[in-house]
Amino acid sequence: xxxxxxxxxxxxxxxxxxxxxxxxxxxxxxxxxxxxxxxxxxxxxxxxxxxxxxxxxxxxxxxxxxxxxxxxxxxxxxxxxxxxxxxxxxxxxxxxxxxxxxxxxxxxxxxxxxxxxxxxxxxxxxxxxxxxxxxxxxxxxxxxxxxxxxxxxxxxxxxxxxxxxxx
Amino acid sequence: xxxxxxxxxxxxxxxxxxxxxxxxxxxxxxxxxxxxxxxxxxxxxxxxxxxxxxxxxxxxxxxxxxxxxxxxxxxxxxxxxxxxxxxxxxxxxxxxxxxxxxxxxxxxxxxxxxxxxxxxxxxxxxxxxxxxxxxxxxxxxxxxxxxxxxxxxxxxxxxxxxxxxxxxxxxxxxxxxxxxxxxxxxxxxxxxxxxxxxxxxxxxxxxxxxxxxxxxxxxxxxxxxxxxxxxxxxxxxxxxxxxxxxxxxxxxxxx
Numbered sequence: 001x002x003x004x005x006x007x008x009x010x011x012x013x014x015x016x017x018x019x020x021x022x023x024x025x026x027x028x029x030x031x032x033x034x035x036x037x038x039x040x041x042x043x044x045x046x047x048x049x050x051x052x053x054x055x056x057x058x059x060x061x062x063x064x065x066x067x068x069x070x071x072x073x074x075x076x077x078x079x080x081x082x083x084x085x086x087x088x089x090x091x092x093x094x095x096x097x098x099x100x101x102x103x104x105x106x107x108x109x110x111x112x113x114x115x116x117x118x119x120x121x122x123x124x125x126x127x128x129x130x131x132x133x134x135x136x137x138x139x140x141x142x143x144x145x146x147x148x149x150x151x152x153x154x155x156x157x158x159x160x161x162x163x164x165x166x167x
Numbered sequence: 168x169x170x171x172x173x174x175x176x177x178x179x180x181x182x183x184x185x186x187x188x189x190x191x192x193x194x195x196x197x198x199x200x201x202x203x204x205x206x207x208x209x210x211x212x213x214x215x216x217x218x219x220x221x222x223x224x225x226x227x228x229x230x231x232x233x234x235x236x237x238x239x240x241x242x243x244x245x246x247x248x249x250x251x252x253x254x255x256x257x258x259x260x261x262x263x264x265x266x267x268x269x270x271x272x273x274x275x276x277x278x279x280x281x282x283x284x285x286x287x288x289x290x291x292x293x294x295x296x297x298x299x300x301x302x303x304x305x306x307x308x309x310x311x312x313x314x315x316x317x318x319x320x321x322x323x324x325x326x327x328x329x330x331x332x333x334x335x336x337x338x339x340x341x342x343x344x345x346x347x348x349x350x351x352x353x354x355x356x357x358x359x360x361x362x363x364x365x366x367x368x369x370x371x372x373x374x375x376x377x378x379x380x381x382x383x384x385x386x387x388x389x390x391x392x393x394x395x396x397x398x399x400x401x402x403x404x405x406x407x408x409x410x411x412x413x414x415x416x417x418x419x420x421x422x
Contacts, residue, residue: 010257014338025342037355038300059355096294098223106298106357123293128362130228130371132219 039106042085050111058087058117059106059125067101080105080117091119098124175258183260185402186411192395199395203388210381218375230288235363235379236386238281241309242344244274244390248316249341252334261405262398264330267337268320269397273390275313282306293357301350302358305343312340326405 029036039059040050050056060080067078075092078101089107099105104125109118181187214232221228248270255263285303286296297303316336323329351360362370363383369376406412 007257011253014253014256017335018338018341021339021342025346029346033354036301036353038298038357039355041355096292098292121295123295123298123357125357126224126292126359128359128370130221130224130231130362130375132372132375133222134219135372136222 041082042080042087043082045087045111046085052111055108055110057106057108058089058119059104060087061104062099062101064101080107087117088115089117089119089122091122093120093122095122096124098126183258183262185262185406185409188262189399189402189406189412192399196392196395196399199388199392203385203392206381206385206388208385210378210383210385214375214378214382218378221375224292227288227291230284231362232379232382234281234284234288236383237277237284238306239363239383240386240390241274241278241281241306242347243387244270244277245309245312245337246341246344247394248274249334249337252330252337255330256334261327261330262402264326264334265398265401266394267330267334268401269394271313271317271320271333273393275310275317277386277390278306278310278313282310298357300356300358301354302347302356305347305350308343309347312336312343316340 034049039057042058042060044050045058050058058080060082063079063081063086067076069076073092074094075090076095077088077090079086079088081087089109091107091109099122104127106123106125107117107119108121108123111117211232215229218229218232220226248267251263251267251270254260255267282303285306289298290296316333319336320329320333323332350356351358363376363379371379403412
């Protein structure tokens with residue numbers, strides 16, 4: 001049975017409708033793209049894309065070893081990074097459970113004059129990977145083992161080079 | 168120029184017959200029910216009780232076994248509804264409009280479950296129930312679209328006109344589906360990118376992934392079951408007294 005011309009016309013009409021609305025929505029989203037982003041990355045902030053004197057969200061990875069906690073209050077200071085630019089963040093309050101170094105976070109607040117981001121809310125960003133704790137332990141052990149192996153190899157290479165040289 | 172044309176297979180036109188759909192659907196229905204119950208029970212028990220806890224989130228990650236299938240189904244059902252509506256418009260198939268109508272409530276329910284479970288998970292993980300990021304907002308828009316489709320479908324009493332109007336709204340609304348799907352890649356969002364895909368390597372080990380796969384498949388069968396039940400009951404309402412129906416003794420009673 002052939003596709004009836006009337007039906008074909010309707011099919012094309014529907015596809016046209018879909019294409020038309022896609023173009024409209026696409027253009028709207030494209031023009032709004034900066035506003036749809038939930039947060040500014042440290043690079044955006046360094047390039048001045050983030051509005052000054054306004055509450056904004058900043059997002060990035062907490063740099064390893066950058067977390068400092070005050071001993072007498074809930075005040076914390078850490079650095080977020082996108083591995084290109086860094087931003088210092090000050091925050092007073094309870095951090096979410098998933099907050100840790102090397103983890104992505106989104107902080108809401110304002111930039112002060114010294115270039116420190118004063119956050120009043122910190123959210124932890126979770127990645128799409130899940131694993132049981134035993135797997136993490138195994139991974140760490142494997143990593144440590146391979147590091148050791150590399151060190152031993154280096155050691156042997158250096159030793160043999162030295163022996164060669166002494167000959 | 169060669170005439171652009173194609174043949175639709177025979178079964179496609181058979182689907183449009185109320186008698187054929189009612190009888191064939193009746194054959195499928197118990198198997199869909201069995202598959203849905205078996206897959207969902209296995210997947211839920213395995214995922215919620217036996218799968219290992221996550222190294223960072225602990226046990227709260229288990230809400231994924233409810234959240235992920237609901238979120239996937241909320242989008243698949245909207246797409247199915249739009250495709251059924253388009254078939255109804257193009258081939259003037261009343262059954263297709265009934266199928267589209269059957270999709271609305273179950274799709275809205277899955278969307279609501281996805282939003283609520285996501286919020287419950289968000290509080291301990293992110294530190295907030297709700298964030299206006301692209302993924303969450305577009306999913307909320309999906310819920311509103313379902314509400315709009317539902318209202319439109321109920322507001323018009325003439326079934327054929329209601330079917331057409333609903334179909335057009337559903338087709339236009341499908342624009343939102345790729346937006347939901349790719350929101351996590353196109354924009355900065357708090358929501359993580361997809362953990363579950365049939366085509367890519369899963370981002371979790373098998374003992375976490377397999378229960379999720381079972382619950383997703385089970386949810387698809389549940390959706391199929393609900394559509395069969397609701398479409399067949401609409402057929403009964405519109406075909407009341409038709410000669411082919413009179414042969415069904417279980418409906419009209421043994422004489």
